[in-house]
Amino acid sequence: MTKGEETRSAVLGEAIAQASVVGLRGVTIGTLATKAGLSKSGLFAHFRSKESLQLGILEEAITRFIALVIAPSLKEARGKPRVAALLGAWKRWARSEFMPGGCIFVSAIAEIDDLEPAVRARLVEAQLDWLDTLAQAIRIAQDEGHFRKDLDATQMALEVLSLAYGHHLLGRLLRLSGPGSSERTRAPRRTSLSPAEIEARLDRAITRLFRDAQPRDAR
Amino acid sequence: MTKGEETRSAVLGEAIAQASVVGLRGVTIGTLATKAGLSKSGLFAHFRSKESLQLGILEEAITRFIALVIAPSLKEARGKPRVAALLGAWKRWARSEFMPGGCIFVSAIAEIDDLEPAVRARLVEAQLDWLDTLAQAIRIAQDEGHFRKDLDATQMALEVLSLAYGHHLLGRLLRLSGPGSSERTRAPRRTSLSPAEIEARLDRAITRLFRDAQPRDAR
Numbered sequence: 001m002t003k004g005e006e007t008r009s010a011v012l013g014e015a016i017a018q019a020s021v022v023g024l025r026g027v028t029i030g031t032l033a034t035k036a037g038l039s040k041s042g043l044f045a046h047f048r049s050k051e052s053l054q055l056g057i058l059e060e061a062i063t064r065f066i067a068l069v070i071a072p073s074l075k076e077a078r079g080k081p082r083v084a085a086l087l088g089a090w091k092r093w094a095r096s097e098f099m100p101g102g103c104i105f106v107s108a109i110a111e112i113d114d115l116e117p118a119v120r121a122r123l124v125e126a127q128l129d130w131l132d133t134l135a136q137a138i139r140i141a142q143d144e145g146h147f148r149k150d151l152d153a154t155q156m157a158l159e160v161l162s163l164a165y166g167h168h169l170l171g172r173l174l175r176l177s178g179p180g181s182s183e184r185t186r187a188p189r190r191t192s193l194s195p196a197e198i199e200a201r202l203d204r205a206i207t208r209l210f211r212d213a214q215p216r217d218a219r
Numbered sequence: 220m221t222k223g224e225e226t227r228s229a230v231l232g233e234a235i236a237q238a239s240v241v242g243l244r245g246v247t248i249g250t251l252a253t254k255a256g257l258s259k260s261g262l263f264a265h266f267r268s269k270e271s272l273q274l275g276i277l278e279e280a281i282t283r284f285i286a287l288v289i290a291p292s293l294k295e296a297r298g299k300p301r302v303a304a305l306l307g308a309w310k311r312w313a314r315s316e317f318m319p320g321g322c323i324f325v326s327a328i329a330e331i332d333d334l335e336p337a338v339r340a341r342l343v344e345a346q347l348d349w350l351d352t353l354a355q356a357i358r359i360a361q362d363e364g365h366f367r368k369d370l371d372a373t374q375m376a377l378e379v380l381s382l383a384y385g386h387h388l389l390g391r392l393l394r395l396s397g398p399g400s401s402e403r404t405r406a407p408r409r410t411s412l413s414p415a416e417i418e419a420r421l422d423r424a425i426t427r428l429f430r431d432a433q434p435r436d437a438r
Contacts, residue, residue, distance in 0.1 A: 163378070
């Protein structure tokens with residue numbers, strides 16, 4: 001890597017951390033310069049516009065996602081093991097230390113109407129790729145006889161991803177209702193869950209989906 | 220309503236519409252004044268700070284949520300009809316015309332780390348109330364014999380809400396992959412769904428959850 005590439009990569013790492021907390025839109029060349037200890041004009045040399053900064057962050061996040069979630073899972077055995085590997089890798093991804101606010105894509109989807117058009121198009125494309133990868137892994141599991149032939153792979157991929165994203169959102173919310181939160185929020189409730197419980201419940205929901213997906217004679 | 224209350228209510232309606240697109244954080248007294256055709260100083264008389272503006276928007280959204288989702292459903296028969304009514308009302312809520320960007324709470328949860336502390340606490344409280352209401356309706360359905368006694372009501376409430384929020388997020392994303400989107404995003408894919416299909420798939424997932432929740436002899 002040249003010095004310029006190294007700086008760009010370090011800055012994008014910091015930007016991903018910020019975007020996971022405040023969204024892509026919340027990361028500005030100003031706040032990023034302060035955090036990265038660079039001058040605003042120095043940063044402008046790397047990212048000439050808000051759109052180019054958001055695209056740079058998104059592209060770096062996609063590169064990491066492919067390296068950390070997709071690539072290792074594609075080495076797993078075809079069928080159910082690969083589907084499980086994809087979901088396991090996604091769960092590790094969503095609690096990566098480099099994203100303190102959680103999955104950057106979930107945050108970005110929530111603000112999608114307010115993103116620059118090119119950024120929005122790239123995000124949609126990347127998420128469709130992810131959904132396709134999951135659906136394709138499920139189709140292979142059907143071919144291998146691990147999942148029922150009459151299963152709608154797109155439906156199952158969408159359902160699994162909805163559960164994962166939904167739990168991720170609700171987990172962010174519920175961890176704020178634990179110790180250290182306000183009196184009012186800590187009022188006694190029947191529904192009070194720790195982040196670990198949320199994750200255990202997501203696991204249970206996915207296990208049930210997997211069990212339901214198996215051919216009837218294998219259950 | 221006094222003239223002051225009327226203005227406040229009209230401004231909050233506009234603010235909810237904006238927040239559903241850009242998040243609570245994205246609504247500022249400046250942008251709101253322009254849209255509502257009021258002076259910034261006039262608006263300051265109603266909302267003295269960013270925190271008080273965000274709290275005002277959130278409180279108005281909670282009031283509407285209770286009026287449109289909770290209250291009518293509590294009039295439905297105890298048991299499964301009431302659970303179904305809550306979910307049906309939520310789906311109508313999430314596509315209300317007054318929230319062009321979708322459910323304001325889903326957007327707000329995604330930006331939760333970046334909200335003012337009092338706003339965050341109020342959002343957490345309101346969402347815990349909603350989760351409790353759903354779980355309670357499920358417990359009543361268990362008492363009525365509509366759902367199995369050994370069902371974990373909190374688990375089911377969390378799962379249904381995750382599915383709903385996850386589909387809502389992915390629906391916002393996927394509707395951008397239809398006609399009018401960029402060439403690259405429209406590239407042929409196996410996973411391509413219209414918003415109506417997304418909603419039909421959410422319905423199917425919830426129907427399955429309901430069926431699985433029934434006592435075995437009732438299936």
